Amino acid sequence: MKPPPFRYHRAETLDQALGVLAAEGEGAKLLAGGQSLMPLLNFRLLRPAVLVDINRVAGLDGVVETASGLRIGAMTRHAAIAEAAPVARHFPLIVAAMAELGHPAIRYRGTIGGSLAQADPAAEWPLLAVLLDARILTRSPRGEGAHAAGQFFLSALTTALAADEIITAVEFPHLSAGAGWGFAELARRQGDFALAAVAVTLTRVDQRARDVRIALLGGGDTPCRARAAEAVLEGEELAASSLAAAIDALRRDAAPPSDLHASAEYRRELLGVLAGRALAAAWRRAGGE
Secondary structure: OOOOOOEEEEOOOHHHHHHHHHHHHHHEEEEOOOOOHHHHHHOOOOOOOEEEEOOOOOOOOOEEEOOOEEEEEOOOEHHHHHHOHHHHHHOHHHHHHHOOOOOHHHHOOOEHHHHHHHOOOOOHHHHHHHHOOOEEEEEEOOEEEEEEHHHHEEEOOEEOOOOOOEEEEEEEEOOOOOOEEEEEEEOOOOOOOOOEEEEEEEEEEOOEEEEEEEEEEOOOOOOEEOHHHHHHHOOOOOOHHHHHHHHHHHHHHOOOOOOOOOOHHHHHHHHHHHHHHHHHHHHHHHOOO
C-alpha cells in the first residue's frame, strides 16, 4: 500500500506551519508522530494536497507543572509523558492508561496532540481528556484559543478544530486532594485498539463518594461522561447495591457501536464490567488502600 501523491512542507516555526494551513485550508494535514495519519494515507482514506511536518517546531513538547495542574506540549510523545515525574506524582491514572496505548514503538513516536486531533473513538487520550476536564490550547492566524475537552470531540474522527488551527498544548487541572482513580480496558490483543474502556476518579468523604467522574470509551462515537451513573453514586457509599444501580444506569445511557470487532450488546455489557472494576479500584485508592 502506498499513499496518494502529496506535497511535503517541513515547518521550522509555528508561524510557518500556520501560514501553510491558512493557504491550503482543508487540503493540508499536519504530520506529528504519524502513527494515526500514515495508515490512513496508505489506505488512501485521506488525500491531502500537502503534509506539514511540525516535528522541528520548537516549544511544542515537554511536561510543565503549574500552580493549577499540568501543561503538556502537543508534540510530547506518549512514552515521555508516562515517564515524566510530575505525571507519575499527580496523575498516575495517565501512566496506567499509557501502558495500554498501542505498542512501545507507537508510544515512543506518537504524540498527545496528534491523538487528540485524530479523535479516534478507540484511543485513550480523548477518554482521559474528557474525564479530567482538560483544556486543549491552540493557535491559528487569529491568535490563541482553547477548547474544553467535553465539547472538543464532535463525532468519530471529527473535532472542533478549524482547518487552520493547531493544538499547542493540553492543560490538566489538579484532581481533588485524596482522589482515587481506576482504569479498566479490554482489547483483543495487547496493543490493539480497545473494544471498550472506563476511567474513573472520585474522593471519599465520611465514607461517601464525592466528585464522581466516570468516562467511557466505546460508549458512543466519542468519549463521554456517564452522567447518570455519576449521579447515582454521588454522596453514596460504594456498596454492592449502589454499584449495581450505577452500572445499570451506565448501560442504559451508553450507545455503543456495532462493528466487525464487537456488537453493541457486547460492548454495553463489557462497559458495565469494566466500570465495576474501575470504580472499585478508585474507591480503594480514595480510602488509602
